[in-house]
Amino acid sequence: MNLAIKDIRHNLGRFVLTSIGIGMLLMTVMGMSGIYRGIIEDATLLIDKMGGDIWIVQENTRGPFAELSRIPQNLTHRALSVPGVTVARSFVQHTIQRQNNGKRLRMTVVGVDWPIDNGRWIPLLSGRMLDQNHYEMIADKSLGLELGEKIKLGKNSYTVVGMTSSMISSGGDGIGFFTVSDAMSIQFDSPGEAVRLERAARSARVERSDVGLKQPSLIDLSSQASSYLPALASPQVSSVILKLSPAANIKEVMNIIEGWEDVSVYTSEQERELLLKGSVEKVRKQIGLFRVLLTIISAIIMALILYTLTLDKLHSIALLKLIGASNWITLKLILQQALILGAAGYGIAYFLGQKIFPLFPRRVILSTEDLIQLAMIVFVISILSSFLGIWKALQVKPNEALN
Amino acid sequence: MVDQPAIQAEGLKKVYGSGNTEVVAMERASMRVARGEIVALLGPSGSGKSTFLTAVGLINPPTSGTIKIGGELVLNGSKPMVDLKNFRKKHIGFVFQKANLIPFLSARENVQIALEINGYSVQDSKNRALELLNELGMADRADNLPSMLSGGQQQRVAISRALANKPAVILADEPTAALDSHLGRQVMELFRDIAHNHGTGVIVVTHDQRALDVFDAIYEMEDGTIEFRQT
Numbered sequence A: 001m002n003l004a005i006k007d008i009r010h011n012l013g014r015f016v017l018t019s020i021g022i023g024m025l026l027m028t029v030m031g032m033s034g035i036y037r038g039i040i041e042d043a044t045l046l047i048d049k050m051g052g053d054i055w056i057v058q059e060n061t062r063g064p065f066a067e068l069s070r071i072p073q074n075l076t077h078r079a080l081s082v083p084g085v086t087v088a089r090s091f092v093q094h095t096i097q098r099q100n101n102g103k104r105l106r107m108t109v110v111g112v113d114w115p116i117d118n119g120r121w122i123p124l125l126s127g128r129m130l131d132q133n134h135y136e137m138i139a140d141k142s143l144g145l146e147l148g149e150k151i152k153l154g155k156n157s158y159t160v161v162g163m164t165s166s167m168i169s170s171g172g173d174g175i176g177f178f179t180v181s182d183a184m185s186i187q188f189d190s191p192g193e194a195v196r197l198e199r200a201a202r203s204a205r206v207e208r209s210d211v212g213l214k215q216p217s218l219i220d221l222s223s224q225a226s227s228y229l230p231a232l233a234s235p236q237v238s239s240v241i242l243k244l245s246p247a248a249n250i251k252e253v254m255n256i257i258e259g260w261e262d263v264s265v266y267t268s269e270q271e272r273e274l275l276l277k278g279s280v281e282k283v284r285k286q287i288g289l290f291r292v293l294l295t296i297i298s299a300i301i302m303a304l305i306l307y308t309l310t311l312d313k314l315h316s317i318a319l320l321k322l323i324g325a326s327n328w329i330t331l332k333l334i335l336q337q338a339l340i341l342g343a344a345g346y347g348i349a350y351f352l353g354q355k356i357f358p359l360f361p362r363r364v365i366l367s368t369e370d371l372i373q374l375a376m377i378v379f380v381i382s383i384l385s386s387f388l389g390i391w392k393a394l395q396v397k398p399n400e401a402l403n
Numbered sequence B: 001m002v003d004q005p006a007i008q009a010e011g012l013k014k015v016y017g018s019g020n021t022e023v024v025a026m027e028r029a030s031m032r033v034a035r036g037e038i039v040a041l042l043g044p045s046g047s048g049k050s051t052f053l054t055a056v057g058l059i060n061p062p063t064s065g066t067i068k069i070g071g072e073l074v075l076n077g078s079k080p081m082v083d084l085k086n087f088r089k090k091h092i093g094f095v096f097q098k099a100n101l102i103p104f105l106s107a108r109e110n111v112q113i114a115l116e117i118n119g120y121s122v123q124d125s126k127n128r129a130l131e132l133l134n135e136l137g138m139a140d141r142a143d144n145l146p147s148m149l150s151g152g153q154q155q156r157v158a159i160s161r162a163l164a165n166k167p168a169v170i171l172a173d174e175p176t177a178a179l180d181s182h183l184g185r186q187v188m189e190l191f192r193d194i195a196h197n198h199g200t201g202v203i204v205v206t207h208d209q210r211a212l213d214v215f216d217a218i219y220e221m222e223d224g225t226i227e228f229r230q231t
Helices: A003-010 A012-050 A075-080 A180-188 A192-208 A210-214 A217-222 A250-258 A268-277 A281-312 A314-322 A327-359 A368-395 A398-402 B049-056 B084-091 B107-117 B122-135 B151-163 B181-198 B209-214
Strands: A054-058 A085-100 A103-112 A124-127 A136-140 A150-153 A156-164 A175-179 A239-244 A263-267 B007-016 B023-033 B038-042 B064-069 B072-076 B092-095 B169-173 B201-205 B217-222 B225-230
Touching: A003 A012, A003 A327, A012 A268, A012 A281, A012 A327, A012 A368, A054 A250, A054 A268, A075 A085, A075 A239, A085 A150, A085 A180, A103 A180, A156 A175, A156 A180, A175 A180, A192 A210, A192 A217, A210 A217, A239 A250, A250 A263, A263 A268, A268 A281, A281 A314, A281 A327, A281 A368, A314 A327, A314 A368, A314 A398, A327 A368, B007 B049, B023 B038, B023 B049, B023 B201, B023 B217, B038 B049, B038 B181, B038 B209, B049 B064, B049 B169, B049 B201, B072 B084, B084 B092, B092 B151, B107 B122, B107 B151, B122 B151, B151 B169, B151 B181, B169 B181, B181 B201, B181 B209
Parallel strands: A103 A175, A136 A156, B023 B225, B038 B201, B038 B217, B092 B169, B169 B201
Antiparallel strands: A054 A239, A054 A263, A085 A103, A085 A239, A124 A156, A136 A175, A150 A156, B007 B023, B007 B064, B064 B072, B217 B225
């Protein structure tokens, strides 16, 4: 006869409520690891999805994800000249916060190097890839945009031609994919007045300089658009991503690029590590500590619940001992109840988590590895938390049944 | 062993504490209960009845004296001559003032658990529990929880449990205290029938003077000593 099950059936309401309480506590522990996984997944999403072998960034920076990086766009041509490099793509990433239809629109703008890269690595829910160099975008569904919707960013309007999901930046913002040129337009967009003032200032500087006096045509040129000025630097991108041929030796390619004094170079794995050890490291530690704290709290609460449940049964335990029950029978009763409570709590935590976590603003990813780990933790704390109740039960003497 | 008395307690003494705090709860207490005999143990509160009962029930060993059950010496003073827990499980049944049933087990399960603890298989335990409940007129309430039974019915279940392992001895501590006089008498008669039909030695501690005619012998306890009163 299983006394644990009999007792639970007899006090089913109390057991269910207790299990729900434990379950919600465990759901929080489960959620903590899910949030951590979500942050890691979001942070490394672009690095993993874009499929580059080498990332070239600004000299002495850990960009473009861990910190700001600026390199000339024409670096792609230089990179293509390195033996073994088959594809060189510009990459732009920055975050904007604008208004769209009266609502706040916070978005990470990612520029893909169209037409080399039309975003075919982006998992589409609906719509299509980018088909032209301007005025199209693919939007993550968390941005709240709809397929075919037009949004105005700066002086231009962009049509949502594709919808994707789970494309979130390390900051937790939904990603909008544009071509590199559009992404740069959005980033460097200046109001007309600012452009006019800059051109006037530029003309004034030329007029004051010897060059302006010797070559008056330069004064006229200085008030033209930037693209007409041959002396200005080419547009800046965040990084350049290289794809190597299967036969290429990645170390050799990196050695060559490291010889250039204006850039730093990382493998995708190094880029991933930089990101995780940089912006995500503190979050990881913080969540990890919270998780440990919540696990300890769960164990304490479970121990108190099991202790209380044992106190309620002391007379029955004394009676069982009086009629000859061994300590093992009472120990089994408490231990089984602890394990059933732990298992029920875990099941409720998983069920509630599946329903509640998708409503969270950031992704909560329940990995199999984490779920198994938590199941083992729950198993261990169920056993540990039953010790207090078992200790109390072992103190009970058979003659207490006579009182 | 069949010819031996169910219980033979000789010169039991129980002392609590020591030095200035020493209290003698029982002294020179002796009793002999034959198989199939039912005896009453009367006495005022604090006279040592419960101390005697827990001593012969092998729960609280005496300081000195001997206890034989079924002719086997089980306690020589406080020194156990057998594994007391195991011996108690097999040879002694208890019935209390309150039925003391396990609240989360049905009437049948309350009897069945005593059998399972004693090594019976689940099916055998179940069958024997139903037999016992049937014998005590409780078969139709076998699946009821204790909370659904009257005081008298609960006491019958408790008696069934005490009988489960066919004990040589049943020790009952004021089993009718919580019952009205009619039910109380019924329970006392039940004990008598059990003693006579099963050959069990039964000691009933009671204050109830109205049902003394059911007993084969009456002992009285006062200030820790037992005196034989009448047959």
